[in-house]
Amino acid sequence: xxxxxxxxxxxxxxxxxxxxxxxxxxxxxxxxxxxxxxxxxxxxxxxxxxxxxxxxxxxxxxxxxxxxxxxxxxxxxxxxxxxxxxxxxxxxxxxxxxxxxxxxxxxxxxxxxxxxxxxxxxxxxxxxxxxxxxxxxxxxxxxxxxxxxxxxxxxxxxxxxxxxxxxxxxxxxxxxxxxxxxxxxxxxxxxxxxxxxxxxxxxxxxxxxxxxxxxxxxxxxxxxxxxxxxxxxxxxxxxxxxxxxxxxxxxxxxxxxxxxxxxxxxxxxxxxxxxxxxxxxxxxxxxxxxxxxxxxxxxxxxxxxxxxxxxxxxxxxxxxxxxxxxxxxxxxxxxxxxxxxxxxxxxxxxxxxxxxxxxxxxxxxxxxxxxxxxxxxxxxxxxxxxxxxxxxxxxxxxxxxxxxxxxxxx
Numbered sequence: 397x398x399x400x401x402x403x404x405x406x407x408x409x410x411x412x413x414x415x416x417x418x419x420x421x422x423x424x425x426x427x428x429x430x431x432x433x434x435x436x437x438x439x440x441x442x443x444x445x446x447x448x449x450x451x452x453x454x455x456x457x458x459x460x461x462x463x464x465x466x467x468x469x470x471x472x473x474x475x476x477x478x479x480x481x482x483x484x485x486x487x488x489x490x491x492x493x494x495x496x497x498x499x500x501x502x503x504x505x506x507x508x509x510x511x512x513x514x515x516x517x518x519x520x521x522x523x524x525x526x527x528x529x530x531x532x533x534x535x536x537x538x539x540x541x542x543x544x545x546x547x548x549x550x551x552x553x554x555x556x557x558x559x560x561x562x563x564x565x566x567x568x569x570x571x572x573x574x575x576x577x578x579x580x581x582x583x584x585x586x587x588x589x590x591x592x593x594x595x596x597x598x599x600x601x602x603x604x605x606x607x608x609x610x611x612x613x614x615x616x617x618x619x620x621x622x623x624x625x626x627x628x629x630x631x632x633x634x635x636x637x638x639x640x641x642x643x644x645x646x647x648x649x650x651x652x653x654x655x656x657x658x659x660x661x662x663x664x665x666x667x668x669x670x671x672x673x674x675x676x677x678x679x680x681x682x683x684x685x686x687x688x689x690x691x692x693x694x695x696x697x698x699x700x701x702x703x704x705x706x707x708x709x710x711x712x713x714x715x716x717x718x719x720x721x722x723x724x725x726x727x728x729x730x731x732x733x734x735x736x737x738x739x740x741x742x743x744x745x746x747x748x749x750x751x752x753x754x755x756x757x758x759x760x761x762x763x764x765x766x767x768x769x770x771x772x773x774x775x776x777x778x779x780x781x782x783x784x785x786x787x788x789x790x791x792x793x794x795x796x797x798x799x800x801x802x803x804x805x806x
Contacts, residue, residue: 397437397461397462397463397464397465398437398465398469399435399436399437399462399466399469399470400435400437400439400641401433401435402434402436402439403434404426404427404434405439407439407440407441407442408436408439408442408445409423409426410425411442412426412445412456414672415456415482416608417503417505417608417610417633417664418456418482418503418632419456420503420573420575420610420633421454421480421574421575421612422447422454422455422456422573423481423574424571424572424573424574424575425447425449425454425518425572425573426447426554427574428553428572428573428574429449429572432447432448432449433447433448434446434447435447435448435466437459437462443457443458443459443461443462444456444457444458444459444462444463444466445457445537445689446466446470449479451476451477452477452478452479452572453466453470453476453477453478453479454479454480454481455478455485456479456481456482456485457485463485463488467489467492467642471642472642472643473642473643473644473645474641474643474645475496475638475639475641475645475647476639477637477638477639478575478636478637478638478639478640479573479637480501480503480575480612480635480636480637481635481638482633482634482635483500483633483634483636486635486636486638487565490638492638492801493641493642493688493784494641494642494679494801495638495639495640496637496638496639496640496641496642496780497638497639497779498636498637498638499614499615499637499638500614500634500635500636501612501613501614501615501634501636502612502613502615502621502631502633502634502635503610503611503631503632503634503635503637504610504611504612504613504624504625504629504631504632504635505608505609505610505611505629505630506599506608506609506610506627506629506630507630508628509603510600511599511600511603511604511627511628512595512596513597513600514592514593514596515716516593517557518558518590519558519560520556520557520559520593520594520597521556521557521559522550522554522555522557522577522601523555523556523557523564523567524550524551525547525550525551527550527557527563527564528543528546528547529543530563530564531546531550531564531567531569531578531580532546534580534582535578535580545571545572546578548572549569549570549571549572549578550569553569553570553571553572553574554598554601554602554605555567555568555569555598556587556594556595556597556598556601557592557594557599558585558594559773560585565581565584565585565590566579566580566581566582566585566590566591566593566594567579567580567594567597568591568594568595570598570602574607574608574610575610575611575612576595576602576609576610576611577611577612579591579595579620581595583712591623592626592627595627596627598768599627599628601714608798609629611624611629612635612637612787622699623676625718637722641679641801644677644801648679648782648801649677649755649804651744651748651750651782652677652782652784652804654744654751655742655744655752655782655784656668656784658723658742658750659752662721662723663717663721663732663793667715667752667784668784668786673786673787673788674786674803674804675785675786675787675803675804676784676785676786676787676789676790676800676801676802676803676804677782677784677800677801677802677803677804678782678783678784678790678793678798678799678800678801679780679781679782679798679799679801680770680780680781680782680783680796680797680798680799685767686764686767689764689767690761690764691735692731692732693729693730693731693745693761693765693768694720694729694730694765694768694772695725695727695728695730695737695739695768695772695773696730696761696772697725697726697727697776698720698725698726698727698728698770703728703735704719704726706728706735707719707720707726707727707728710735710737710738710755710757711738711740711753711795712751713755714753714754714755717740720740723742724740724741724742724752725740725741725742725743726738726739726740727739727740727741727754727769727772727773729765729768729769731760731765736756736760736765737752737754737755737756737757737760737765737769738754738755739753739755739769740752740753740754741773741781743776743778746777747777747778747779747780748778748779748780748781748782749778749780749781749782750781750782750783751778751781751782751783752783754766754769761796762792762795762796763795763796766796767796
């Protein structure tokens, strides 16, 4: 199968409307951004649709061959994100590659022709364009690009906010994929029912424009499902936002090269100076929890000399160093209070870290001990760990959920 690039057509929309409630996000992206590239297998009788929006990809199909074509033609190597894919499609893709991150969501849809607004003396209106900076200030996923997206949402789609003394105190917008989101109530105005006020008002505004109000509520959000049901939304299905890593991205290879140089600079010798064995590049995503988790395993970072003797005695089994450098972090792993392992790590950027080495006493559960270490690192707001290991350790690291990217060419 060969995919072709097409424009928005009646045939594409008709295909997506066959499962409309699941595909509301793809339909929204196509309707709101005519510049996004659209790919399909047959313009007159499509069996799948792919919409590319930078890092993110919107995809729907019931044809496994279409998934194969998407992955082979568009995702051979690199980091790729998927936006709101129907659960079964997401699982087929994630089973083939390294899962970089994942946010499972439930899709809630409002299907009634009208909505009852809340009674009360509220100043409810669309969010003013000038107030985009206020919305961005409180946005959970705020970044250098979020203000522009919020401005576009306010300018081009319905929104709703409660204003007090001329300032928005509770609001909800509509994203480019037509989903309701970025809801927020300022702390001092919570528990007053304002979220329901703006939700119902926005539902009315969307219906008035001929749209279908819907939400994608992330699994860890325990409050919004109750609000959605109270406002009349019903569950339409489940989807996932997630990322994958394919091939051997240059970013990972460059990271390994950088950190080996970092080690040599700090310690005066290469990390693998006595080893001629081939090295394997591995990568690890934090949200892994072993079966039958044992909370007796804990890990903490050394902040002073306390515990340094324990750390040095354990690390001598694998690394010829006596103490961590100032640019690296030393970790101790304990089981019921007794020291059973040690590790040496460093942080690379806002989310990524590197593990130079570790040692866990062989009589202790390696998987449980490694999980405790990863949780300790995650608490430092690091979510991904890379390392280079001798190939002889590959099986051991795979047991501990690390994913291999193959031999590293030194």
